[in-house]
Amino acid sequence: MFRIRKSVGRRRALGTIAALLGAAIPLARGKTSASAGTVPQAGSSGSTGGRRITDLIGSNGWAGASNDVEMWRQMGITWGRDSVGPGQPDSPTEPMRVDKTGSQFDNDLPSALLLNNRNGIKSLLLLGYTPPWNATVPGDSNSAPVDVRAWTRYVEAVVRKYSAPPFNLRYFQIWNEAAGKLSGGLPQATFWHGPNFNKDEKHAKPYDRAMQDYVERVHLPAARIIRKYNAYIVYGGWPDQGGVSNFCKWLEYRSPASNERMLDWVDYLDTHYLGVADLDPLYQQYVKNGPARGIWQTEIGDAYMKNPHYLAEYFFDFAVWALDRNWNEPNKYVSMIYHWDGYEPFRLTHRGPPRRTYNASGRSLVVLHQTVSGSLASLTNPLQFGPGASGSGLRSGNDIVLQVNGSAGWRAVTVAGLKRPSGREVKIDFIDAVTGTVSAPDAITTTWSNDGLQLRFKVPDKVNGAENDPPTHLAYIAVRSLA
Known part of the structure; x- marks a missing residue:
């Protein structure tokens, strides 16, 4: 509960991330693939406020030791994302704890956030999930809370503590990959379960109230608290299997109870594992003229980084795309790599022993950061x-x-x-x-x-x-x- 669970085996088998070869490309102005509805160019570095490639780059997890921080700096990583808890994991009567982070809540969160602040790394805290004792699907922390007040006590404790000095956080993410029936075929999302859920997908059935329960019992209660503390709401990472059109339906959903759209309580749209061109419909519909402030992807990479070109191409394309889409504040467009640390050879770094080293994906970020080091236009x-x-x-x-x-x-x-x-x-x-x-x-x-x-x-x-x-x-x- 209350953790960013690993999605090992859930990410799709790699498709071919094709190199663009073949006939001459007549007067292509710097895009590997054109997208519909391209808006006029930013024009000059002044019009983008001196944006840099590092504004775009984040990672899941935190840098720990000083050597890790230096490696983040070399790779140009300026954002981290991780969990906060454990909350009240066993009983509503136990003390509320929001001082730990990590998949097992075995790391101190306040010290990690202060280290980030000292080193110019911005922090995103993920709010979730439901304690098993309060779950609508008995014992399932990925289901809606029975008592919404228990959920809001947790959110209030987190946002009140970490939006204040000395932490001064301004970005909080509500849940992770909440969705209903996915366009990719799954009857229920990995991190949002309701009636008729079954671990065996063949026996699972759709969760009919998936949108309504998420909006009314999780998103809106948390969003009101975040706004109360003058902080920003990051949507809870729409899964790539969900389909962008389905995401738009969720954003536009209007709660019968409060007559409010979820979209009215989202500052930054957030998706997972999409290509850069896939973000354009969201920009055109919700960011170009509002109401959202920007578009993030809080998970990219994972096994896609087996292709050593993936991250360099992604972030370069992302920068070209953002420069043409009114990149007028540094946090408007962000993507966070899953994961910077590990033993798989495609992660950004290999943790050792004897010492942490860069993998090919990590080296490619270092090269990108060194080569594209100036103010962008x-x-x-x-x-x-x-x-x-x-x-x-x-x-x-x-x-x-x-x-x-x-x-x-x-x-x-x-x-x-x-x-x-x-x-x-x-x-x-x-x-x-x-x-x-x-x-x-x-x-x-x-x-x-x-x-x-x-x-x-x-x-x-x-x-x-x-x-x-x-x-x-x-x-x-x-x-x-x-x-």
Whole structure:
């Protein structure tokens, strides 16, 4: 109870995270896939308030030792997310405890939050779940509370304590992946159970009051408390199997008891494990003109990180997408990796022994952070790729950075309309997006003309996406010191 349960085995088998190869892409302006209803570009770094790639990057869990904090800093991770409890796990008469965190509530929460504050890491606390003694499905902590007052006592204790000094938290998440029948086929969601639930999916039936019970017994009571303390409400992570259209139905659901929509009590929409393009309908409908403040994904990655390109491509695409969607405050768009720590080779780090080290996914974040280190702005110059390559681009400080994906051999891209700066040397690097290795100068050639900047680059025979189908290489082309 009251914990972020591991979803081992629940995440889908990996689909192919395809490298974008094939014919020339005419004047693609920096997106690996176009999405409907694209809004005008942000235009300049000033219009986005000096946003940085690190604004987007979070992780589940907390950094512990000082060495861990330094590794988070190197990877550009600026957000953490974890549980708070244990609440009243055994009886309504026991003392309310909200001083522990972690899957087993065996770590001290106040010290973790203060460490985050000292190191510039922002914290998201997840509020959940129901004590078994108060569960509508007997003994099931993933079901609605019988006595809503017990739930609100817990929420009140958490928000009152941690929104105040010295913690000063402003972001609280209500529950995790509450949903009804999923578009992916499950009759009930993993973390929201009601009548007719059965661990054997073949014998489970849909939870007919899933929306109404969640809105009236969990979300609205918690949301009112969060707003009372001038804090922000983060929706409880809509599962990827649920479908975006189904998510919209939940957001729009109006409680018969209070005549309120859940959407009116959500500040940040939150989904799990979706691609960047999948977020656009939510932006167009609920963020572009309100009422929501932004879009988060509080879980991404997991086994998808077996592909060493996944995180670098995701966050670069996320930045390009956000720059074109009024990224006017730093916390508007955030995605949190599940998980930064572990023994599986695809996690960000391997915890040791003898010491913690980066895995390929973690190294790719370090390279991204180092390469895209400046204040971000949209790249208004169209990109035209030759056969066998694709990619996107943005401005980082005085640099233009292109993320390119290609098959082995010589590939080409034109940055249309880019003028060579007079009286200034331009340095161009071709950087391995997984290892950070900078290729020899003869691996890239440069031609300036009236059409713009033409680049030819040599993708090595040994590509860094060797297990992809087809195998491709992910790299950055950094055009330095243009201003």
